[in-house]
Amino acid sequence: MLGSIIGDTVGSVYEFNNIKTTDFPFFSKRSNYTDDSIMTMAVASWLLEDPSHSMETLEDTMVKFGKAFPCPMGGYGGMFKRWLFGDDERKPYNSWGNGSAMRASAVGWMFDTLEETERVAKISAEITHNHPEGIKGAQATAAAIFLARKGKSKTQIKDYISKTYDYNLDRNCDEIRKVYDWDSSCQGTVPEAICAFLDSTDFESAIRLAVSLGGDSDTLACITGGIAEAFYKDIPDDIALTMWGKLPDSFKDILCNMAEATSYKLPEVLRK
Numbered sequence: 001m002l003g004s005i006i007g008d009t010v011g012s013v014y015e016f017n018n019i020k021t022t023d024f025p026f027f028s029k030r031s032n033y034t035d036d037s038i039m040t041m042a043v044a045s046w047l048l049e050d051p052s053h054s055m056e057t058l059e060d061t062m063v064k065f066g067k068a069f070p071c072p073m074g075g076y077g078g079m080f081k082r083w084l085f086g087d088d089e090r091k092p093y094n095s096w097g098n099g100s101a102m103r104a105s106a107v108g109w110m111f112d113t114l115e116e117t118e119r120v121a122k123i124s125a126e127i128t129h130n131h132p133e134g135i136k137g138a139q140a141t142a143a144a145i146f147l148a149r150k151g152k153s154k155t156q157i158k159d160y161i162s163k164t165y166d167y168n169l170d171r172n173c174d175e176i177r178k179v180y181d182w183d184s185s186c187q188g189t190v191p192e193a194i195c196a197f198l199d200s201t202d203f204e205s206a207i208r209l210a211v212s213l214g215g216d217s218d219t220l221a222c223i224t225g226g227i228a229e230a231f232y233k234d235i236p237d238d239i240a241l242t243m244w245g246k247l248p249d250s251f252k253d254i255l256c257n258m259a260e261a262t263s264y265k266l267p268e269v270l271r272k
Contacts, residue, residue: 001044002255002266003203003229004105006243007221008036011211012073018214020177026204027242034074036102036222038065043124044106044254048261053120055127059090068250074218083128092130098189100129101137102219105226108145109264117146137186140165141223144194148230149263154198167191173199173209182215189216193223203232204239240267
């Protein structure tokens with residue numbers, strides 16, 4: 001999950017100022033986590049606190065985090081913001097946006113079976129994003145993380161995701177970058193984020209490739225970063241320490257609690 005937050009933070013300064021190259025400062029003074037990380041932590045907190053994984057608790061947790069962090073860098077999406085802060089009864093709004101996928105990384109670490117991972121990823125999505133594509137994006141993201149942490153190869157991950165979710169993963173980043181533009185949908189974000197992971201050689205290169213595609217760069221890199229962390233099982237010390245220094249204590253507590261309760265492991269440098 002720290003990998004997701006790192007991707008979100010690195011991509012944050014390029015979301016509205018795309019950079020179509022992998023040669024850019026990894027962190028800058030303006031780099032900060034966005035709504036992607038806040039809702040990632042909300043989902044992680046829900047998983048830790050509610051073994052029944054009820055929608056009622058998920059709603060309460062997401063609203064709690066929204067109130068605690070009301071103005072993140074980049075801001076909340078319009079429809080989600082109305083759902084989060086509105087006074088009316090909250091209902092899912094048939095969204096296929098990539099918000100369901102960007103918050104799903106904790107689900108990929110929580111469970112012992114792929115079936116349970118995909119089942120709970122569906123719940124995490126459909127509280128707002130109950131369109132089939134919104135649900136599919138969250139499930140594909142969580143499934144890729146589950147498979148990566150279980151030691152599956154890139155070929156095995158690619159084959160499962162492409163066959164199960166009908167995503168075209170037969171593209172490399174050079175091909176995507178030439179034609180890719182802003183796309184906030186799951187179907188226009190999740191496959192590209194997975195392709196960036198598949199093209200990568202290590203954690204940092206995965207983030208750089210995701211950001212270089214353009215579009216919704218913080219969300220792309222958030223999804224890619226979660227998968228890359230699970231697969232490579234190594235985040236460079238300087239990157240981990242820089243990100244840790246940007247996090248509020250509540251985020252650090254959740255990450256430490258996930259490491260105690262699940263197979264998730266924080267980078268060694270943060271455990272010293």
